[in-house]
Amino acid sequence: MKIVIAGAGDVGFHLAELLSYENQDIILIDINQDLL
Known part of the structure; x- marks a missing residue:
């Protein structure tokens, strides 16, 4: 699956x-x- 995450803060980075x-x-x- 291709996933785009907007925001590389604490939550975005952890999710990625x-x-x-x-x-x-x-x-x-x-x-x-x-x-990044």
């Missing part, structure tokens, strides 16, 4: 991490490039 363990295709978007 959990979904990556399930071999999902994840796109993480944030205005702050240092978080």
